[in-house]
Amino acid sequence: MAIKGELLIGGESYQGGGKPFFAIQQATGERLGDAFHGAMPADVEKALALAWDAFSTYRETTLAARAVFLESIATNIMDVGDALVTTASAETGLPKGRIEGERARTVGQLRLFAKEVREGRFQELRVDPADPERMPTAKPDLKLRNVPLGPVAVFGSSNFPLAFSVAGGDTASALAAGCPVIVKAHSAHPGTSELVGRAVQKAVADSGLAPGVFGLLFDAGFEVGQALVADHRIRAVGFTGSRRGGLALMEIASRRKQPIPVFAEMSSINPVIVFPSALASRGAEIAKEFIASLTLGAGQFCTNPGLVLVAEGQGLDAFLDTAATQIAEAAAQTMLTAGICDAFRHGTARLESKPSVTVVGRGKAGTELEGQAVLFSTTGSALLGDPELQDEIFGAASLVVRCADHAELEHVLSSLEGQLTIALHIDEADFDMAKPLIPTLELLAGRLLVNGFGTGVEVSPAMVHGGPYPATSDGRSTSVGTMAIFRFLRPVSYQDFPAPLAPSVFGSR
Ligand code: NAP
Numbered sequence: 001m002a003i004k005g006e007l008l009i010g011g012e013s014y015q016g017g018g019k020p021f022f023a024i025q026q027a028t029g030e031r032l033g034d035a036f037h038g039a040m041p042a043d044v045e046k047a048l049a050l051a052w053d054a055f056s057t058y059r060e061t062t063l064a065a066r067a068v069f070l071e072s073i074a075t076n077i078m079d080v081g082d083a084l085v086t087t088a089s090a091e092t093g094l095p096k097g098r099i100e101g102e103r104a105r106t107v108g109q110l111r112l113f114a115k116e117v118r119e120g121r122f123q124e125l126r127v128d129p130a131d132p133e134r135m136p137t138a139k140p141d142l143k144l145r146n147v148p149l150g151p152v153a154v155f156g157s158s159n160f161p162l163a164f165s166v167a168g169g170d171t172a173s174a175l176a177a178g179c180p181v182i183v184k185a186h187s188a189h190p191g192t193s194e195l196v197g198r199a200v201q202k203a204v205a206d207s208g209l210a211p212g213v214f215g216l217l218f219d220a221g222f223e224v225g226q227a228l229v230a231d232h233r234i235r236a237v238g239f240t241g242s243r244r245g246g247l248a249l250m251e252i253a254s255r256r257k258q259p260i261p262v263f264a265e266m267s268s269i270n271p272v273i274v275f276p277s278a279l280a281s282r283g284a285e286i287a288k289e290f291i292a293s294l295t296l297g298a299g300q301f302c303t304n305p306g307l308v309l310v311a312e313g314q315g316l317d318a319f320l321d322t323a324a325t326q327i328a329e330a331a332a333q334t335m336l337t338a339g340i341c342d343a344f345r346h347g348t349a350r351l352e353s354k355p356s357v358t359v360v361g362r363g364k365a366g367t368e369l370e371g372q373a374v375l376f377s378t379t380g381s382a383l384l385g386d387p388e389l390q391d392e393i394f395g396a397a398s399l400v401v402r403c404a405d406h407a408e409l410e411h412v413l414s415s416l417e418g419q420l421t422i423a424l425h426i427d428e429a430d431f432d433m434a435k436p437l438i439p440t441l442e443l444l445a446g447r448l449l450v451n452g453f454g455t456g457v458e459v460s461p462a463m464v465h466g467g468p469y470p471a472t473s474d475g476r477s478t479s480v481g482t483m484a485i486f487r488f489l490r491p492v493s494y495q496d497f498p499a500p501l502a503p504s505v506f507g508s509r
Contacts, residue, residue: 001080001198003087003191005036007043007218008201010050010211016043019220023191026093027334029369036190038219044227050212051151051180052233057210059148059178067114069207070176073167074107076199084195088161091189093334093369098297099162106162109169109459113176116482122146122177122489125505130496140496143506146489148178150235153228155249157240158336159300161189166196166216170238173484175213179236182215184225188337190218229253229262236488239264240302240479243470250473263487264473265466267392268420269306270454273409275430276313283315286425287322291330293453295363298333298371299396300340303421303454306392308400311409320400323375324361330373330396332366340394344371347393354389356382360400371395380408384415406433413437418468418475419445421454444468446475
């Protein structure tokens with residue numbers, strides 16, 4: 001499968017007439033291959049018209065047919081073979097092993113959604129029979145099911161070029177729900193996007209579906225994505241990226257004549273709380289695991305542990321000493337884009353310039369395109385007095401907050417913004433102290449975990465990858481796991497419908 005820099009619209013693929021841009025080999029900063037061309041307004045209109053047209057038939061596909069379609073996307077992605085791994089690795093700077101793992105997760109996710117679709121529980125069928133004898137008024141016959149929202153615009157993320165991109169979680173869950181998808185390709189991995197897009201396009205054709213079920217658009221700027229979100233035929237948005245980008249799209253969606261939901265996953269610093277007994281008994285061990293999690297993938301995970309809360313006490317020095325020794329061993333790593341690397345450098349410099357912040361340790365220095373891991377510390381009172389200390393620095397940077405005591409730690413905790421994850425490091429002797437905190441933690445984050453770190457998100461029916469703002473725009477949902485399908489569904493009640501008129505899924509009930 002060749003990379004041609006082409007838009008995928010309906011069954012066609014052709015070069016857009018918009019501004020050209022290039023894929024970049026992140027490790028060297030050099031251009032990779034020929035130019036990609038952005039979509040023009042006419043291309044966007046064509047993709048939207050086709051998606052809207054496809055919705056009427058795609059939403060009526062049998063669950064079995066939809067499941068087979070999702071499985072064939074998975075098969076086609078695997079069939080792209082090594083070219084996909086090589087391209088994604090070059091465009092993102094992520095090692096091939098990581099990309100292979102992510103590809104397995106991506107196809108596994110598609111197959112999991114296929115299973116979910118076959119089982120059909122997401123329809124949430126409810127039948128509440130009539131009771132004409134009920135007093136004082138007769139009770140109507142009510143049936144309920146979930147229906148798909150309509151075409152969905154998906155913005156892939158830079159840090160998961162497969163699992164959160166063209167055929168990633170947002171696309172898989174929207175297609176599973178019965179919604180056509182138009183993807184605005186992330187400009188940091190356009191070749192990867194095209195290869196995966198072609199795999200999806202082939203699955204659409206092989207499954208005999210309307211060609212508008214899937215579209216892939218490129219853009220050198222923001223016009224295409226903004227036009228998609230503003231268009232009346234788009235009924236929901238899936239986004240993973242920066243807070244600024246997510247807020248811009250939410251603003252556009254809310255100003256529409258018919259506002260629509262934007263499911264944006266944006267920014268989180270994923271606090272880690274180390275409790276006193278765990279700190280005293282195994283502070284050094286926790287520090288080793290923490291630095292391993294912090295530096296994984298150059299720290300470019302939305303679940304990266306960016307804040308550690310700990311009360312002064314026995315074991316804190318051992319924790320910090322070990323963390324400093326471990327981080328000193330961390331090699332600098334290529335970051336996803338020059339822009340992200342620049343933002344990382346600015347963010348760490350800004351934090352370092354604060355009088356209340358000290359450097360605990362640094363990783364090995366690298367090239368201009370590599371991120372150097374760094375660990376800072378501050379006090380609980382400083383964090384309480386300076387909200388900027390909570391700002392996300394995307395990359396391998398974290399801040400240890402030394403709280404005077406547990407009461408101050410609780411105070412700091414309740415000052416935090418919404419998070420994707422909060423990790424508790426606890427021994428049994430800490431349980432009495434930890435238990436009363438749980439209700440506060442539930443209000444703060446989508447996933448609470450014990451004696452682990454948030455990096456490594458299991459794709460599971462019981463996973464929540466979400467959380468209160470600004471972790472996401474809507475903390476009632478998840479972007480990982482089968483529950484993600486509910487973002488793209490809406491319940492409809494059918495009152496007193498005669499059987500021949502009621503949706504066939506209710507049979508003769
Ligand atoms: P990004 O800059 O927000 O871009 C994400 C996608 O949205 C891209 O397709 C981008 O287009 C588009 N976009 C951005 N701003 C837009 C706007 N104002 N209007 C229309 N479209 C817009 O995010 P990123 O490049 O993936 O990563 C940058 C930052 O995002 C990181 O530094 C980090 O803070 C955050 N991030 C968070 C997570 C998370 O899971 N929470 C994951 C990854 C990144 P282009 O392709 O043209 O740029």
